[in-house]
Amino acid sequence: MDAEIKHIINKVFEITGVKLESTDPLLAVLLMQYSYFDDAVSKLKTERQQSYEDYLKQFIAKADELINAVNRLETNRKALLLELLQQNEEQASQNEEHIYARLKANLNNISTNSKEITFVLRLSIFVAICCTASMIFSIIRLFL
DSSP: HHHHHHHHHHHHHHHHHHOOOOOOOOHHHHHHHHHHHHHHHHHHHHHHHHHHHHHHHHHHHHHHHHHHHHHHHHHHHHHHHHHHHHHHHHHHHHHHHHHHHHHHHHHHHHHHHHHHHHHHHHHHHHHEEEEEEEHHHHHHHHOO
C-alpha cells in the first residue's frame, strides 16, 4: 500500500507540480480512484480474456465444422471420380463392343463381296472362254 501511495504522490507532482503529503485527505480520494481504476482494469482484463476464450471456442467449433465439411467434400469428390471412372469404363466397353460388332459386319460384307467378286470373275472367265470357243468354232466353220 505504501508503494501505491508513493506512486500517487510522485505522479501528482510529476503532472501538476503539487507536492502532496501522506496525510493529505486528497490522497485518500486519489487512492480510492486508483483502486477503483485498478479493479475496473482487472475486471476488464478478465472479461476480455473470457470474451477471447468464448470467441476462440466458437472459432474452433466453426473451424471444425469447416474441416469436416471439407473432408466430406473430398470424400464426395473421390466417390464422384470413382463413379465417373466406372461409367467411363462401361461406356468404353460398350463402345468397344459396338466397334467390334461393326467391324465384324464390315468383314462379313467384305467376305460376301469377295465371294461375289470371285463368282463374277469366274463367270466372266467362263463367258470369255465361251466367246473364245464360239469364235474358234466360227473360224473353223468358215474354213470348212
